[in-house]
Structures are given as C-alpha cells and as structure tokens.
Amino acid sequence: MNYFSSDFKLGILGGGQLGKMLLYETRKYDIYTCVMDPSEEAPCRIACNEFYTGDLMDYDKVYEFGKKVDVLTFEIENVNVDALEKLEREGIKVYPSPATLRTIQNKAKQKLFYVDHNIPTAPFTRFAYTNEIHTALNNNSIDFPFVWKSAQFGYDGKGVKVIRTYSDLDDLPNVECITEELVPFKNELAVIVSRNTKGEVVTYPVVEMEFHPTANQVEYVICPARIDPVVTEKAQLVALKVSESFQHTGLLAVEMFQTKNDDILVNEVAPRPHNSGHFSIEASYTNQFEQHLRSILGLPLGHTDSKVGGIMVNLTGEEGHTGKVVYQHIEGIMKMEGVTPHIYGKKETRPFRKMGHVTIVNRDIDRAREIAEEVKNTIKVVAAKNI
Structure with a gap:
C-alpha cells in the first residue's frame, strides 16, 4: 500500500x-x-x-x-x-491489537498476564473493591507498607498511592484495585520496544527515570541509564520477553524496577509512544514517534542508537496555579547549551498537569543532568492571573 x-x-x-x-x-x-x-x-x-x-x-x-x-x-x-x-x-x-489493549487497560489483568508468562513482577493482591483491603489487613494477608493502584483509568500518577497506615486508605475510591508489595529499589528504568507488522523487533537504550516525590510523575528521563552493563542487559532481555509475550504491533514502553539485588521487576507497560521516550526526538537516530509509524505501517524499523546523551525534563503546572498558562523564564532556558523546549498546546494550566517537556543533549550525560537541573529550577509553568 x-x-x-x-x-x-x-x-x-x-x-x-x-x-x-x-x-x-x-x-x-x-x-x-x-x-x-x-x-x-x-x-x-x-x-x-x-x-x-x-x-x-x-x-x-x-x-x-x-x-x-x-x-x-x-x-x-x-x-x-x-x-x-x-x-x-x-x-x-x-494497532496495537484490541486484545493487547484489553489486557493492559486493567492493571489486575496486566499483573496476572505477567504471572502467566513468567515475567518477573512485584508480588500483588487483587481486590474487587478498595474497602476489602481493611479485611485483608485485619487477617494479616497483606501488611503495611504497600502500593495501592486502581485497576483502571489511572495515569500520570493518578490512581496510585503508597499506603503506610490505615489513614492513608481514607478518601480512596472504592473501585477494583490491586495492592503491591513496596519494592526496595535502586532505580526505576524503562525500555521501549518496537515491533512492526512483520514481526521485526528493535529496542531503544535503557533509560533511568527520576520521579517527583509527591505527584508520582516522572521529572527526569536519563538516556543512557547510569547503571552497570550487566543490569542493562537484564533490563533489555526482560523488555524483549514482555514484548514477545504480548506479540504487540507498535511501541511498547516497559517500566521496570532495579532492586537492591539488581533483579529486574516489571512495573507496568504502555502500548504507545511514552514519556520515557521523548528524549529520542533530539537524541536518537530515529525518534519514538517515527518508529511507531514505521511499526504500524510495516515499514523498515529505524536505527535506535543515540547520537548523543539525552535527558528529558517534564514541564508540569506549578502547585497553586490554575488558569491561562504562562511559561515563565522560557527565554532563560533557551540560552542554555543543548536545550530544546516542547510546548504541548494546552491553554489552561493546573497543578501537575503535563504542559510540555524540555530535552537536553550533551556528549557528557553528567553535564546534561546538571543542565537539566538548571532548566527545572528556571522555567515555571504558571497561571497568568497569579503573576
């Protein structure tokens, strides 16, 4: 065609x-x-x-x-x-297929899929309703601390909460959910796997993700991840196993934990271009969006190596700011070496809403991380009425 x-x-x-x-x-x-x-x-x-x-x-x-x-x-x-x-x-x-999406849409089904396919993941318990968790705690079938996740409709940190005490369960929606053991981990990692309609597969380099401590959103994505090559290989192999199990077409972003013992556990997946791949727009030979097109149209897959080290900084709405958006001090970051802002086109900001991202490229990934910190401390996504 x-x-x-x-x-x-x-x-x-x-x-x-x-x-x-x-x-x-x-x-x-x-x-x-x-x-x-x-x-x-x-x-x-x-x-x-x-x-x-x-x-x-x-x-x-x-x-x-x-x-x-x-x-x-x-x-x-x-x-x-x-x-x-x-x-x-x-x-x-x-593409990806409805069968793939049906499994991924529900976090409980997704976790059962990992168990059925011998994919390493954190131990979990499935609940029809959140209020059943109290009974499980009283019967000692689960223990504090744990992570509560809504089975459906969670995104960008919503529908996820670390539970340390009974009071943390207050105000949670009474919906189908899972609880996961709180994994002691060194790093949160991700690998994007691309599979085209002919079954050809390539992976992007392993990236390292740093999260906002309260919003549970990614703040920085670092490529390549600053981890041991042995761990890199483990993460790539696990991501490929997940991809092979789903037999998806398109992109599959596989989010993982690197444990204290350097084991790799799959957290969750997304069957589409993903926040963890935005660095590729400036840093890779083939960015993730072009790769998604190539995959679903059955075209040859592009080269996934990085031309240069890349870091992505998410631009999210400042706390206490709701209204017409202003990107304060954007000129300041545009003066910095290797910095490219991407503005998403959302006219209204609110706390923690994803409004854009910034990529930083540099041959020295440590220097890129320093510049990323400068970017984060300089640009602010605020509401015009609050200025």
Missing part, C-alpha cells in the same frame, strides 16, 4: 501531546491523518487533516470514526475496546 501523498488514511484516537508529536512525523511523510478527541481544543487539532470531537469510551463514536480510516492507532489506553474489536473483525487494521 502507498501511504505517502495518497488516499490512505491513518486514524488516531486521542488528540493530546503524544498525538501532536506523532503528527510531526505524519506531516514529514505526507500521511493523511484523522484524529478524534473529547476536547475541541485538543493539541492535535492544528496539525491533522480531519478532526472529530467524541468520547473515546463511547462505542458508537469510536466505531464510526474507525470506519473512516484504513489503519487505526491510539495515543491513550482509555478507549472503547469493544468497538475496536468489531472494527478489527470488519477488516480495519488496529
């Missing part, structure tokens, strides 16, 4: 920043795109060929949208899988 400057249509469910960055690549190759998102002000609106407003969990909306395109992909997991399955049965190519 001819994808370039042709009648071919690529559909993208979700019009946020990941879709917007994917559209950089479709425009480069002149691939016709259709996007659907619930918000009329979605970042993707300015860059796609056709834009539709619709609830991604609405069966009819997703089905009707999917019938307009030749290949359908998504930039967010919270989409109606029943509609995707019907589209697939009717001949629309959906």
Whole structure:
C-alpha cells in the first residue's frame, strides 16, 4: 500500500501531546491523518487533516470514526475496546491489537498476564473493591507498607498511592484495585520496544527515570541509564520477553524496577509512544514517534542508537496555579547549551498537569543532568492571573 501523498488514511484516537508529536512525523511523510478527541481544543487539532470531537469510551463514536480510516492507532489506553474489536473483525487494521489493549487497560489483568508468562513482577493482591483491603489487613494477608493502584483509568500518577497506615486508605475510591508489595529499589528504568507488522523487533537504550516525590510523575528521563552493563542487559532481555509475550504491533514502553539485588521487576507497560521516550526526538537516530509509524505501517524499523546523551525534563503546572498558562523564564532556558523546549498546546494550566517537556543533549550525560537541573529550577509553568 502507498501511504505517502495518497488516499490512505491513518486514524488516531486521542488528540493530546503524544498525538501532536506523532503528527510531526505524519506531516514529514505526507500521511493523511484523522484524529478524534473529547476536547475541541485538543493539541492535535492544528496539525491533522480531519478532526472529530467524541468520547473515546463511547462505542458508537469510536466505531464510526474507525470506519473512516484504513489503519487505526491510539495515543491513550482509555478507549472503547469493544468497538475496536468489531472494527478489527470488519477488516480495519488496529494497532496495537484490541486484545493487547484489553489486557493492559486493567492493571489486575496486566499483573496476572505477567504471572502467566513468567515475567518477573512485584508480588500483588487483587481486590474487587478498595474497602476489602481493611479485611485483608485485619487477617494479616497483606501488611503495611504497600502500593495501592486502581485497576483502571489511572495515569500520570493518578490512581496510585503508597499506603503506610490505615489513614492513608481514607478518601480512596472504592473501585477494583490491586495492592503491591513496596519494592526496595535502586532505580526505576524503562525500555521501549518496537515491533512492526512483520514481526521485526528493535529496542531503544535503557533509560533511568527520576520521579517527583509527591505527584508520582516522572521529572527526569536519563538516556543512557547510569547503571552497570550487566543490569542493562537484564533490563533489555526482560523488555524483549514482555514484548514477545504480548506479540504487540507498535511501541511498547516497559517500566521496570532495579532492586537492591539488581533483579529486574516489571512495573507496568504502555502500548504507545511514552514519556520515557521523548528524549529520542533530539537524541536518537530515529525518534519514538517515527518508529511507531514505521511499526504500524510495516515499514523498515529505524536505527535506535543515540547520537548523543539525552535527558528529558517534564514541564508540569506549578502547585497553586490554575488558569491561562504562562511559561515563565522560557527565554532563560533557551540560552542554555543543548536545550530544546516542547510546548504541548494546552491553554489552561493546573497543578501537575503535563504542559510540555524540555530535552537536553550533551556528549557528557553528567553535564546534561546538571543542565537539566538548571532548566527545572528556571522555567515555571504558571497561571497568568497569579503573576
């Protein structure tokens, strides 16, 4: 099939920043795109060929949208899988597959998948409702501390909480959930695996992630990870095993813990371009968004090595700021060596909302990390009314 400057249509469910960055690549190759998102002000609106407003969990909306395109992909997991399955049965190519998405959408199912496929992961317990955790604690079947995770609809630190006392359970939603043993770890790592429609597979270098202590969001992604080569190899092999088990098409971001004993445990996965791969836009021979396109269209996979060391800094809304966004001191970071800001196009900021990211490239990864700290301390995402 001819994808370039042709009648071919690529559909993208979700019009946020990941879709917007994917559209950089479709425009480069002149691939016709259709996007659907619930918000009329979605970042993707300015860059796609056709834009539709619709609830991604609405069966009819997703089905009707999917019938307009030749290949359908998504930039967010919270989409109606029943509609995707019907589209697939009717001949629309959906990547990653609805079967893959159905497992990944639910963290309890995802954890059971790891157990069934002998993939190392933290011990866990599954609950139909959060209030059942009190009974489990009283019966000593689980112990403090542990991590509570909502089975569905968690993202960007939402739906996850470390529980150390009974009071930490207060105000949690009474939903299907899991509890995980709190893993003592040295590092949080990630590997992005790309698999195309022909079954060809490549991996990106292992990255190291540093998280905000209260928001549970990634603050820094460091590539390459500053870890022993033996651990690097372990992480790559585990990521490949996860990819092989899912038999996905497209990108699969595998998030992992490096334990105190240098074991690798899988935390969770995302079947799409991912925050842990944004460094690749400036630092890699083939960025993750182009690679996703290559994968789902069955094209040759690109070279995944880094040209230079790369660090990503997330730009999130400052606490206490809600309203029309201002990127304060952005000129200051643009003067710094190897610094590139990416602004997502969200007009309204709120505390911890992802509003953009900054990449820092440098041949010396330690120097890049120093510059990243300067960036984080300089630029502030604030509301105009609070200035």
